Amino acid sequence: MDTVFIRGLRIETLIGIHDYERQGRQPIVLDIEMAWDNRPAAQGDDIALTLDYQKVSERLIDYVGSSECLLVETLAERCADLLREEFAIPWLRLRLSKPDAIDAADAVGVDIERGQR
Numbered sequence: 001m002d003t004v005f006i007r008g009l010r011i012e013t014l015i016g017i018h019d020y021e022r023q024g025r026q027p028i029v030l031d032i033e034m035a036w037d038n039r040p041a042a043q044g045d046d047i048a049l050t051l052d053y054q055k056v057s058e059r060l061i062d063y064v065g066s067s068e069c070l071l072v073e074t075l076a077e078r079c080a081d082l083l084r085e086e087f088a089i090p091w092l093r094l095r096l097s098k099p100d101a102i103d104a105a106d107a108v109g110v111d112i113e114r115g116q117r
C-alpha cells in the first residue's frame with residue numbers, strides 16, 4: 001500500500017484543559033500517513049491524480065488554527081474525520097503532538113489509526 005505523508009506540520013491553536021491554556025494559542029505538530037495509490041499520478045505525471053499534500057496541509061492549517069478543543073484526542077479525531085471525508089482517504093495514521101505541554105518532556109500527544117488499509 002502506497003502512502004502520502006506529512007511530517008512535522010506545526011500549527012498554532014487553542015488547546016488544553018487548564019485555564020492558562022485557554023488564554024492563548026500554542027503549537028501542535030501533526031505527523032500523518034495517508035493511504036493513496038500513487039501509480040496513476042506517476043504514470044501521467046499529473047498533480048490532479050495525487051493526494052495533494054499542499055492542499056491537505058493548507059486545509060489542516062485552516063481547520064486546526066480555528067479550533068478550540070480541550071483534549072488532543074478530540075482534535076486528532078476531528079482532523080482524521082475531516083481528511084477521510086473531504087479527501088476520500090481510505091486509511092490514515094495520525095500523530096498529534098503537543099511540544100510545550102509538559103516541561104520535562106519533548107512532547108506528549110496521541111497516535112490514532114482510522115479506516116481500512
Ligand SMILES: Nc1nc2c(c(=O)[nH]1)N=C([C@H](O)[C@@H](O)CO)CN2
Nearest residue numbers: 015016017018070071072073098101
Ligand atoms: N490524554 C490527555 N491527557 C491530558 C491532556 C489531553 O489533551 N489528553 N491535556 C492536558 C493538559 O491540557 C496538558 O496538555 C497541559 O498541561 C493534561 N492531560
